[in-house]
Structure formats: C-alpha cells, structure tokens
Amino acid sequence: MRRAHSGPRASAVATLADLRPTRWQGWFVAGQGQLVAAKLVTSRLVLTPLALADAPDMAEVLSDPVLYTHTGGSPPTLEELTSRYRRQLDGPWPDGQVWLNWVVRLPSEEAIGYVQATVTEQGADLAWVISTDHQRQGYASEATRGVAEWLGRHSIDRLTAHVAPGHTGSERVATHVGMKPSGNFDDDGEQIWRVHPAPSVRG
Numbered sequence: 001m002r003r004a005h006s007g008p009r010a011s012a013v014a015t016l017a018d019l020r021p022t023r024w025q026g027w028f029v030a031g032q033g034q035l036v037a038a039k040l041v042t043s044r045l046v047l048t049p050l051a052l053a054d055a056p057d058m059a060e061v062l063s064d065p066v067l068y069t070h071t072g073g074s075p076p077t078l079e080e081l082t083s084r085y086r087r088q089l090d091g092p093w094p095d096g097q098v099w100l101n102w103v104v105r106l107p108s109e110e111a112i113g114y115v116q117a118t119v120t121e122q123g124a125d126l127a128w129v130i131s132t133d134h135q136r137q138g139y140a141s142e143a144t145r146g147v148a149e150w151l152g153r154h155s156i157d158r159l160t161a162h163v164a165p166g167h168t169g170s171e172r173v174a175t176h177v178g179m180k181p182s183g184n185f186d187d188d189g190e191q192i193w194r195v196h197p198a199p200s201v202r203g
C-alpha cells in the first residue's frame with residue numbers, strides 16, 4: 001500500500017454533523033458545502049477527524065519501525081508529524097481532491113491508528129494503519145468498514161486501496177471491506193484493490 005501520510009493523499013477536517021448528500025459534485029456535496037470527516041462510532045471503536053492536537057498521540061502510534069515494513073518510510077518525529085498534519089489540514093489540496101483522515105480510538109480515547117481517504121470524483125482511495133500493540137484484533141477491518149460505510153452514505157461507493165504484494169494483513173483488511181485485487185499495479189508495484197459499490201458495515 002502506498003506509504004501512508006507521506007504526501008498530500010488524505011487528511012481530515014473539522015467535525016460536522018453528519019451530511020446527507022444528494023449527489024457528489026467534485027469537492028462538494030450538492031447543497032451541503034464541502035465534504036468533511038465526521039466522528040464515526042463502530043461497535044468497538046471511535047473514529048475522530050484528525051486535528052493538529054492529535055500529533056503527539058499519533059507520533060507514539062506511528063513510532064514502531066515495523067509499521068513501515070511493507071510501505072517504506074520511517075517513524076516521523078513529532079515535529080515532522082505536526083508539520084505533515086498542518087499541511088494536510090490546511091491544504092491546499094490538489095485540484096479535485098478532498099482529503100479525509102480519521103484517528104482510530106478505543107472507547108478509552110486511546111489512539112491506536114488511522115484511516116485515510118483521498119476522495120475524488122472517481123471514488124475514494126483508502127489507507128489504514130493500526131499500532132503494533134493493537135494489531136490482529138480486527139480493528140483495521142472494523143475501522144475501515146466504518147469509513148467505507150460513511151463514504152457510501154455520501155454516495156462515494158467506488159473504493160480502492162494500493163496493497164503491496166505479500167502484505168497479507170492489508171490484503172485481509174481490503175477483503176473485509178469487500179475489495180478484490182484488480183490485477184492492475186501502480187508505479188510502486190502495489191496492486192490496486194477495488195470495490196464498487198461499497199459494502200454495508202457489519203460492525
């Protein structure tokens with residue numbers, strides 16, 4: 001999967017009441033203003049829209065070098081992450097894109113990862129990370145399904161992810177979101193997984 005948070009792929013914005021879009025219009029949801037990430041609650045998790053204040057917690061979440069085995073990169077310093085989040089929150093984003101980014105939290109509010117979505121008129125490209133200590137408990141699948149369902153409620157039901165061959169954990173997460181390997185690979189050699197339409201969330 002593409003290296004998460006390495007560039008202007010996705011971000012988050014303020015929490016707003018859940019939008020009820022009528023149809024997707026580029027950066028905007030008809031009559032409702034710009035699409036923004038909303039707080040999401042799944043059966044075991046709370047997903048909060050990224051804020052600059054999340055940087056210290058997320059620097060800890062992203063601190064294990066093992067997290068970068070399949071994606072490349074290395075743990076960001078707090079300064080790097082703060083700068084990255086500021087860019088992601090403030091933009092400017094590339095034309096035709098909306099960046100949405102959620103911090104994945106336990107009910108205790110402990111941050112354990114993130115899900116990001118780069119939204120265009122073609123759909124949403126998703127990425128996910130769960131901290132090493134919390135992996136293999138179904139959290140990435142649950143959080144990503146929550147985001148997929150929310151996107152689907154906003155008429156964004158063409159979903160993709162870029163998964164490195166052999167990255168079994170991410171392949172399984174993609175599968176749990178209903179994605180299948182497309183047989184197409186990006187310039188980094190990662191396979192594009194896709195689903196259309198988005199599945200319904202199963203908690």
Ligand SMILES: CC(C)(COP(=O)(O)OP(=O)(O)OC[C@H]1O[C@@H](n2cnc3c(N)ncnc32)[C@H](O)[C@@H]1OP(=O)(O)O)[C@@H](O)C(=O)NCCC(=O)NCCS
Nearest residue numbers: 001004128129130135136137138139140141168169170172
């Ligand atoms: C990929 C990642 C997000 C998976 O997170 P997770 O919370 O452990 O995923 P889940 O618990 O939802 O696991 C989904 C499935 O994958 C399996 N799985 C998870 N990690 C695995 C691993 N390292 N090897 C084999 N299977 C794995 C789980 O057992 C589960 O199996 P199931 O399909 O039988 O239910 C996590 O390993 C991670 O953050 N890795 C580093 C960052 C990364 O590469 N992110 C993707 C690119 S942005």
